[in-house]
Amino acid sequence: xxxIADKTASDPTFDExxxxxxxxxxxxxxxxxxxxxxxxxVVQDAFAATxxxxxxxxxxxxAAGYLRTAVVNGSRSxxxxxxxxxxxxxxxxxEPVDAADHSVLRTAERGxxxxxxRTLPDRQREVLTLRYVAELSDADIAQATGLSEGGVRxxxxxxxxxxxxxxxxxx
Amino acid sequence: xxxxxxxxxxxxxxxxxxxxxxxxxxxxxxATRSATRRSGGAIGSRWLRPLLAAxxxxxxxxxxxxxxNDMSHTYRGAAAVPGPLQTATASPTHTDTIGPTAPASTxxxxxxxxxxxxxxxxxxxxxxxxxxxxxxxxxxxARPTTPAATPSPTLTSGLPGAPPCxxxxxxxxxxxxxxATIFMGxxxxxxxxxxxxxxxxxxxxxxxxxxHGINDCKPSCARGTYTYFPVNVRLSQPARxxxxxxxxxxxxxxxxxxxxxxxxxxxxxxxxWGWTH
Numbered sequence: 537x538x539x540i541a542d543k544t545a546s547d548p549t550f551d552e553x554x555x556x557x558x559x560x561x562x563x564x565x566x567x568x569x570x571x572x573x574x575x576x577x578v579v580q581d582a583f584a585a586t587x588x589x590x591x592x593x594x595x596x597x598x599a600a601g602y603l604r605t606a607v608v609n610g611s612r613s614x615x616x617x618x619x620x621x622x623x624x625x626x627x628x629x630x631e632p633v634d635a636a637d638h639s640v641l642r643t644a645e646r647g648x649x650x651x652x653x654r655t656l657p658d659r660q661r662e663v664l665t666l667r668y669v670a671e672l673s674d675a676d677i678a679q680a681t682g683l684s685e686g687g688v689r690x691x692x693x694x695x696x697x698x699x700x701x702x703x704x705x706x707x
Numbered sequence: 708x709x710x711x712x713x714x715x716x717x718x719x720x721x722x723x724x725x726x727x728x729x730x731x732x733x734x735x736x737x738a739t740r741s742a743t744r745r746s747g748g749a750i751g752s753r754w755l756r757p758l759l760a761a762x763x764x765x766x767x768x769x770x771x772x773x774x775x776n777d778m779s780h781t782y783r784g785a786a787a788v789p790g791p792l793q794t795a796t797a798s799p800t801h802t803d804t805i806g807p808t809a810p811a812s813t814x815x816x817x818x819x820x821x822x823x824x825x826x827x828x829x830x831x832x833x834x835x836x837x838x839x840x841x842x843x844x845x846x847x848x849a850r851p852t853t854p855a856a857t858p859s860p861t862l863t864s865g866l867p868g869a870p871p872c873x874x875x876x877x878x879x880x881x882x883x884x885x886x887a888t889i890f891m892g893x894x895x896x897x898x899x900x901x902x903x904x905x906x907x908x909x910x911x912x913x914x915x916x917x918x919h920g921i922n923d924c925k926p927s928c929a930r931g932t933y934t935y936f937p938v939n940v941r942l943s944q945p946a947r948x949x950x951x952x953x954x955x956x957x958x959x960x961x962x963x964x965x966x967x968x969x970x971x972x973x974x975x976x977x978x979x980w981g982w983t984h
Contacts, residue, residue, distance in 0.1 A: 558733035
């Protein structure tokens with residue numbers, strides 16, 4: 537594994553950070569890009585970028601925030617590429633398709649919520665994912681997305697309001 | 708958090724859990740992985756390998772389809788070209804009589820009578836020397852030689868398939884001819900040609916005009932600003948990669964004072980550029 541000298545004994549090593557945060561970052565990226573294989577790539581790229589800059593990160597306690605931002609940016613790139621590709625290619629896109637057993641298990645409410653979620657703008661979906669999947673505070677979401685905290689709260693409330701309208705009180 | 712938010716949270720987490728499955732240990736960290744991917748070198752992702760293998764299979768299948776189409780359709784810019792794979796495998800000596808610049812009497816009759824684009828005699832004489840298009844019709848039955856600089860197995864003709872770029876989105880890297888869009892960064896859109904209009908599409912090269920879009924990636928590529936400017940595009944150096952025929956070199960020349968010239972040549976199966984149609 538990777539051997540990186542630490543600045544202080546209390547700072548996490550890169551190894552520790554990797555083992556500690558890989559799974560939550562994978563869940564976050566999966567929530568953002570909705571495809572686990574691509575999410576794994578995004579997360580690995582984020583860790584690789586963090587590793588390359590490890591020596592320059594002064595506050596290693598804040599490395600998680602740096603990493604989270606890298607995951608969000610990587611996911612945005614994936615979504616942009618996906619959008620661009622869909623715009624220019626006329627081939628059939630492999631949409632995520634639920635397996636038969638999933639559709640059996642999925643309740644009507646869940647399906648409606650996910651549909652309502654898909655109608656939201658990317659940034660609002662991103663904020664909801666960071667809040668409810670990664671369970672971040674507004675400040676952390678603001679850091680990861682580049683929005684202000686007020687912008688985060690605004691995006692979140694607008695997203696929820698839009699979903700309420702879309703769902704029409706069915707939830 | 709109210710009931711509605713709780714329900715949204717529960718649904719989102721359930722969706723993620725469905726995708727990622729039970730918690731598992733991270734894979735071994737490969738510090739070189741990202742750098743090699745970004746430089747277009749070896750593919751380090753364990754996920755991309757099967758994707759690329761699948762993309763190669765699809766590309767071969769579609770390449771075969773193009774051959775069939777070649778035999779039954781007249782291409783606007785390369786009507787005199789028999790199917791590339793058929794040409795390469797059927798009879799080596801046949802290469803003496805093919806290509807858009809071959810005399811009409813030696814090419815397929817249908818092509819000779821229907822090809823609408825510039826003929827050998829009407830093509831500008833300022834053609835770059837690496838593109839072996841004669842400036843006048845040959846007086847003998849011998850065909851002009853193939854590019855001396857072609858690094859791959861020599862081709863005397865060939866409509867291109869496409870180099871299999873990294874498959875960021877499964878199923879999207881579909882080979883094609885006369886692409887309307889070319890990604891200069893392997894399916895990333897930070898440097899791309901759009902609205903390509905091909906004025907010439909032959910077995911040895913293609914020329915056209917396009918809009919070149921470059922993202923300044925500031926502060927990030929996701930938030931960057933695009934600059935667009937008109938350019939001339941030229942594809943050259945036909946080559947073979949596996950069962951496909953490709954143009955290995957793309958050269959871009961701005962037609963206004965804005966923009967920058969670019970020339971990219973790739974010999975890699977994971978080409979620096981791909982195309983779509």
